[in-house]
Amino acid sequence: MRNFLKVFVGILVLGLVGSSQIEITFWSAPNPSQEVFWRRMAEAYMAEHPGVKITVSPMPETPTSEAGILAAIAGGVAPTASENVFIGFGDELVRSGAIVPWNAFTGWDELIVARSMSSTIKAWEFPDGNYYIIPLYVNAMLCAWRIDILRELGYDRPPRTYSEVLEVGERLKAVYPDKFLWLRSELEVPTWWQRWFDFFVFYYAASKGQALITGNEITADDKAAVEVLRFFKTLRDKKLLITEPLATGFEVGATVMTVLGPWSFPWWKENYPELVYGETFVLSPPPVPDWYPVDEPIYTFADAKGVVMYAQATPEQRQAMWDFIQWVLSDPEHDLLWVEITGMLPARDDVGVNPLFTGYVEKNEPALLPYAKTIPFAVPPFAHPEYVEIQELMGLECIYPVLIGELTPEEGWQAWKAAIAPLLK
Amino acid sequence: MESGNRTAIKVKTTVKLRKELGGWLLASPYLAMAVLFFLIPLGWSLSLVFFDWNLISPVRNYVGFYNFREALSSTRVHNAFLNTYKFMAIIVPSVMVVSLGLALIVHHLPRLKQFYAVGFFLPYLASGVAISLVVRGILSYDSAFNEFLRSVFGTSPRWLRDSFWATLVISAMIVWKLSGYYALIFLAGLQGIPRELYEAAALDGAGPFTQFRKITLPLLYPAFYTVLVLAVGLCFGIFTEPYVLTGGGPRFATHTWQLEIYYQAFERFRAGYGATVAVLNAVVTFASILVIRRIVESWGTRRGFR
Structure with missing residues (x-):
């Protein structure tokens, strides 16, 4: 009888401990390395905080990760928080009341300081003054150049301006008629997100990072935009830019330049070990118009995503998740682990100067260093409820007609502005 | 006597009921699936068409028939509508000819008929994404095929960037994928034609061409009819x-109904409008199949095939 009582009390105690444990769920991006990072973070946190149980799983990506999140929210099975949300989709979630602001939690200001995000975070402020997304990583887009081929052509550094690019291109065609300067078959495809990796990159470079859309207004630098379109058109007319698919590409030297994010390096290491930074390729900011001041930094587009907290979570779960996220992001060692595991740079102001990161990068992946230094000049996607259609129309109404010569660059740019005007009301 | 009849009727009724119950029981998994994955989503979609809603917002904006008005005046939807018939005009006759040709070849093989039939069926099982990537490789600017064309003709088509060629490439891929499957339907039809008919025709002096025209084609009418309806329906579902x-x-130039639904519902998050386009797609699909069926049925009746 006494033994029975002991067992009964034991079970009761265990049950009470179990029930006092807060369970929270976190969806990582559908990318194995990011899932590994979050699992390790969760395990380490739970070891220190036995009252919290964190379940990490990759978010569904059928048909897209955004649609997976929407379906989960609609079905009432959203996680407590997830990563992999960019500001455009975040805006959709904010307008639907599906996510909560992080800055409402106690300790927000301390986190900004601890993670060195005072400058980076500014681009993530929503029109209501709140911060619904904590930026996790920033992939500034740079141009990779086959320096081995450039050297053969008589250049020891990549071209900086449009004229220099055209000069390199002419020499390339003279020596290698079958090679192209740039392969960008997606330029003729209207798919909205492809604009991030072509027009946006060159536009932000030419315009010193001038926003395309602010609120419901077009705030783009018209002159810069037209210059970019004219540059694309000239490249295509001179057969330096190919807009048809190629079976080969930059990796085998069929083209000399490509717009590149740091996520390509692990793949290159595995499949193209001959691509060595400094030997076969170098990185540079996107080319700029000839009038662009030499002493000014060159901006670019940033593929940047962050963490959001879902409104479906209970107040207790939200607080537990905030504590967890605060714990993860307050320690620079965790961000270093992020770099080591994912190969992507954390959204920190100091990633290009903090010896913790620069030391690791210089030793292990020197090609990441230019990316780190570009982060302060990397512009994330704009936030507007109609971002998909706005970017889709850029391909349909502007870039494609300009490329095939149906419209002049000026006409193409005006056509895009006219086409999106009804969406900005 | 009367009570005996009554008992007999009772027994018959019980047996009938049992049989019916058994039938319902056997059909229940399918029925449950149809309700769960077809009827409920259909009802849900129909309810969405009157709203401007992204599935998660607490506010559902009732817009009446605005979604229909917008869809009916949308260039994107117009293109999807017209392109479907453009694809149909290429795919349906091509798939008929190719699959019938395959079926005839397999039917006349002396041995290994099943092996070849399965072989031709395999493309139907292949992943659309994988096949598309292979095709993109074959048609890429620097592929061996295009290098060959340029060496002979001095130029190569912009296969995927020219509206004419892109339509043709996509149609060819679908014909390739489906022909083996439809060939099985024709093959079943061919195997059902009594050999005696050909022997009698041969005795009457009919040559192979006359036999094909007067015996094979008319008796394959049910197979033609089935393949036609399937192929027409498929043209409304082109996506991958x-x-x-x-x-x-x-x-x-290659925009389709399914691409439009995907774009609106999963990229622009306009569930209401996406559902509206899906409903329009369903209506156009049913109407088109109905019209084509009527035409083919009346043609079959006139020619005495039915």
Whole structure:
């Protein structure tokens, strides 16, 4: 009888401990390395905080990760928080009341300081003054150049301006008629997100990072935009830019330049070990118009995503998740682990100067260093409820007609502005 | 006597009921699936068409028939509508000819008929995405095929960037994928034609061509009818090939109903409008199949095939 009582009390105690444990769920991006990072973070946190149980799983990506999140929210099975949300989709979630602001939690200001995000975070402020997304990583887009081929052509550094690019291109065609300067078959495809990796990159470079859309207004630098379109058109007319698919590409030297994010390096290491930074390729900011001041930094587009907290979570779960996220992001060692595991740079102001990161990068992946230094000049996607259609129309109404010569660059740019005007009301 | 009849009727009724119950029981998994994955989503979609809603917002904006008005005046939907018939005009006759040709070849093989029939069926099982990527490789500017064309003709088509060629490439891929499957239907039809008919025709002096025209084709009418309806229905569901290869371009030349529904519902998060396009797609599909069925049925009746 006494033994029975002991067992009964034991079970009761265990049950009470179990029930006092807060369970929270976190969806990582559908990318194995990011899932590994979050699992390790969760395990380490739970070891220190036995009252919290964190379940990490990759978010569904059928048909897209955004649609997976929407379906989960609609079905009432959203996680407590997830990563992999960019500001455009975040805006959709904010307008639907599906996510909560992080800055409402106690300790927000301390986190900004601890993670060195005072400058980076500014681009993530929503029109209501709140911060619904904590930026996790920033992939500034740079141009990779086959320096081995450039050297053969008589250049020891990549071209900086449009004229220099055209000069390199002419020499390339003279020596290698079958090679192209740039392969960008997606330029003729209207798919909205492809604009991030072509027009946006060159536009932000030419315009010193001038926003395309602010609120419901077009705030783009018209002159810069037209210059970019004219540059694309000239490249295509001179057969330096190919807009048809190629079976080969930059990796085998069929083209000399490509717009590149740091996520390509692990793949290159595995499949193209001959691509060595400094030997076969170098990185540079996107080319700029000839009038662009030499002493000014060159901006670019940033593929940047962050963490959001879902409104479906209970107040207790939200607080537990905030504590967890605060714990993860307050320690620079965790961000270093992020770099080591994912190969992507954390959204920190100091990633290009903090010896913790620069030391690791210089030793292990020197090609990441230019990316780190570009982060302060990397512009994330704009936030507007109609971002998909706005970017889709850029391909349909502007870039494609300009490329095939149906419209002049000026006409193409005006056509895009006219086409999106009804969406900005 | 009367009570005996009554008992007999009772027994018959019980047996009938039991049989019916058994039938319902056997059909229940399918029925449950149909209710769960067809009827409920259909009802849900029909309820969505009157709203401007992204599935998660607490506010559902009732817009009446605005979604229909917008869809009916949308260039994107117009293109999807017209392109479907453009694809149909290429795919349906091609798939008929190719699959019938395959079926005839397999039917006349002296041995290994099943092996070849399965072989031709395999493309139907292949992943659309994988096949599209292979095709993109074959048609890429620097592929051996295009190098050959340029060496002979001095130029190569912009296969996926020219509206004419892109339409043709996508159609060819679908014909390739489906022909083996439809060939099985024709093969079943061919195997059902009594050999005696051909022997009698041969005795009457009919040559192979006359036999084919007067015996094979009329008796294959049910197979033709089935393949036609299936192929027409399929043209309204084209998605993977243009999604991977052209994104619906150039200039919506390969845009389809399914691409439009995907774009609106999963990229723009306009569930209400996406559902509206899906409903319009369903209506156009049913109407088109109905019209084509009527035409083929009346033609079959006139020619005495039915």
